[in-house]
Each structure stands twice: as structure tokens, then as C-alpha cells.
Amino acid sequence: MKKFALAAVAAAAMTGGVAHAYTVGTYSDGFVVPSVELTASGTTAVGIINRTNSVVPVFWVFHDQNSGHVLDGCFPMTANQYKGVAWGSDLGDASVAGLKGYLVFAAGINTSGTAADAAAVCNAGSVGTNTAALLSANAFQVDTASSDVAVVPVIDGPLTLAAAPLNNLKDLSERSLVSIAGAAQVTPGTGPVITARYAKGVAGAKTVVNVWSTGDHSGRHTVDIYNSQQQRTSTNFVLTKAELDLFDPSTMVGTTAFTDGFIEWNAGKVPANFKSVNGESALGTTSGSVFVYSTISLPAFGAVQTLLGATQ
The missing domain is CATH 2.60.290.11 (TM1070-like)
Incomplete structure (x- = not known):
């Protein structure tokens, strides 16, 4: 991994314990x-x-x-x-x-x-x-x-x-595992609200958003997505697995003009079309933990960047 990329990853990891709920x-x-x-x-x-x-x-x-x-x-x-x-x-x-x-x-x-x-x-x-x-x-x-x-x-x-x-x-x-202190804690119906970074399309950039939780987060989630021009639109992403899933922001409908920015997701809301995969309650109906981070491939740097999601 190139030195610049490694420095960026280290900075993201260090600020995660300070600026985020993680x-x-x-x-x-x-x-x-x-x-x-x-x-x-x-x-x-x-x-x-x-x-x-x-x-x-x-x-x-x-x-x-x-x-x-x-x-x-x-x-x-x-x-x-x-x-x-x-x-x-x-x-x-x-x-x-x-x-x-x-x-x-x-x-x-x-x-x-x-x-x-x-x-x-x-x-x-x-x-x-x-x-x-x-x-x-x-x-x-x-x-x-x-x-x-x-x-x-x-x-x-x-x-x-x-x-x-x-x-x-x-x-x-x-x-x-009911919860873990280092993740964001879920308040049913309220939050946390998590923002996940993305970059796609420009100079070959690709993003995978990683979602892990102690509840069942499977279903379709309605979210807001913002780009670097502060434009916003509402769209959806679908998580098919119960407690660890990954999605590609480029598959989100109506986001062609959104090449660099962040996704805003309220993890405290029950997803639409929820269908329990393993018999657990939906994330957002009970207390638990959730953790989100993005892995962004940047060919210009020859490396994969790891960026923690921010919570509020």
C-alpha cells in the first residue's frame, strides 16, 4: 500500500475513537x-x-x-x-x-x-x-x-x-451477543443516524458499504444521499443478510449524479419489507449495536481506503 493511502487509513482509524460514537x-x-x-x-x-x-x-x-x-x-x-x-x-x-x-x-x-x-x-x-x-x-x-x-x-x-x-x-x-460498547447503540424508532462515505465512477473509484449489527437489519432501507455539491435525494438500499451485509452505492436508483459524498441512514427505523432471516427481531425494534464503515477503492492511489461511518 502506498504511504499516502496508509496515512489516510490511519487518520480515519484514529479519528474514529474521537469524533464518532464508535x-x-x-x-x-x-x-x-x-x-x-x-x-x-x-x-x-x-x-x-x-x-x-x-x-x-x-x-x-x-x-x-x-x-x-x-x-x-x-x-x-x-x-x-x-x-x-x-x-x-x-x-x-x-x-x-x-x-x-x-x-x-x-x-x-x-x-x-x-x-x-x-x-x-x-x-x-x-x-x-x-x-x-x-x-x-x-x-x-x-x-x-x-x-x-x-x-x-x-x-x-x-x-x-x-x-x-x-x-x-x-x-x-x-x-x-446482545450488544458491544464500541459500536453505536440503537434507540428504537430514533437512531442512531449514520453517515457513510462513498465515491463511485470518477477515476474508477468504487465503494462497498459494510453494515454489521447485533439485530436483524435485513430489508429495504430508505435513506438520503448527498453529493459534494450539497444536492440531496431520497433513495433505498437493500440488505439481504441478517447481521453482516455489504452493498454497492452505485446500485442505488437515481444516484447517477451522486459520485462523491455521503449516505444518511437512520438505523433505528425498522426496514421496509422486513423478513427475519434467523428469527431475531428487526434492528430498530430493540436495543442493540450497529457499526458501519466504507471501503473505497481508489486506483489513482493504488489502494483501498477504510473510512468509518459517523454517528449522531
Whole structure:
């Protein structure tokens, strides 16, 4: 990735914890990597730091885009350890290729504090998270075909889990994670109102808007879109997956003149034509969390930019 592009990504990530309702770059009992995929030309890499002064069992679970449980595991981390893991090799194997989803990492309760004890907790499971744990992470999507590395934002905890038996870290289901503090919190019928950046058409620019939530956001969403001339129109985007979906702003009807600007979406409203994918309530009918970011491909810079959505 070119230096200019990397600097822009870093700036977007750093301002995310200050200017937005999102929280990145802190320590807590766990975190979410909202978009993970093993492709023919790359994978998602995650770097984890344990600042806890003891050994911690770190549970992980991979959910598909509808939050269906696909794969899980656990590994111990010693005090002040850094550990890098690659999806499809260190976590999972080649059989996950082409399956897009997200990862939840959570620190288990380990009272004795040795590696052997942590391994035993990994095997037995942990009811609830270790709220005294201090985990933090960064993530990247590596693409060897384009010789590029794009930032994947990591959503900080603390994690809020459902009541027993859905709070056993060994087998978290689609209903286990109720909310996460580092994302924007939903107030039914009110918000949050999220603005997502886009650039399309000009000099080959392409955008993918990534939407992750703990509720079911499937359906057609009516939004306002603005361009750099402050022109506005109302249009729609459709999310077909329950808790992780991506859409291309160039497919939004009536936006030919809108080549650079932002999309304004009220995530607290129930989407039109809502049809629950996994039996959960619609996003906007109950409290939960939502996180939005844009990945913009800019051929002029030879890189993919990662821009956090802003919330109000």
C-alpha cells in the first residue's frame, strides 16, 4: 500500500475513537472483527494484545452473515503477550474459503492463571466473560493479487451477552451477543443516524458499504444521499443478510449524479419489507449495536481506503 493511502487509513482509524460514537483502540473483555473472509488471493489477519497480568483463555467464534454459528475455538494468552492469527490457517482451515462472516473474541474466566488452567477452561467453557481482562486488537484484509492491505476496523468491548445458557463462550449462538460498547447503540424508532462515505465512477473509484449489527437489519432501507455539491435525494438500499451485509452505492436508483459524498441512514427505523432471516427481531425494534464503515477503492492511489461511518 502506498504511504499516502496508509496515512489516510490511519487518520480515519484514529479519528474514529474521537469524533464518532464508535470506540476503537482500547482494552476490554473482548472485541468483534466485523468482516472476515478467506479468498483465493488473501485473508483476514488479526493481531491481539493481552495486557492482563495473567494468563487468559481467549475464546473465538466465527458467524456467517446471518450470524449462524460456523466454527469456534479457544487459545491461551500469557500476560502481556502479542499474538497474530490468520483466518483459514491459525484459526479455521482452507474449508472456510469463500465464506464471509465475522469473528467474536472474548476473554474467559480463569481463576488460577496458568497456561494449563487456561487450556482447561478452553475445553470446559466459560460462563460469561472475564471483565478484568484487557484485550485489544487490530485487523487487516490482505490481498496478494493487488499487493494491498486494507484496514478492517475492530469493534471494542465490553461485550454484553444474553442470559444463561446463551452466555457460555464455548458455543456462542446468533442470539448470544446482545450488544458491544464500541459500536453505536440503537434507540428504537430514533437512531442512531449514520453517515457513510462513498465515491463511485470518477477515476474508477468504487465503494462497498459494510453494515454489521447485533439485530436483524435485513430489508429495504430508505435513506438520503448527498453529493459534494450539497444536492440531496431520497433513495433505498437493500440488505439481504441478517447481521453482516455489504452493498454497492452505485446500485442505488437515481444516484447517477451522486459520485462523491455521503449516505444518511437512520438505523433505528425498522426496514421496509422486513423478513427475519434467523428469527431475531428487526434492528430498530430493540436495543442493540450497529457499526458501519466504507471501503473505497481508489486506483489513482493504488489502494483501498477504510473510512468509518459517523454517528449522531
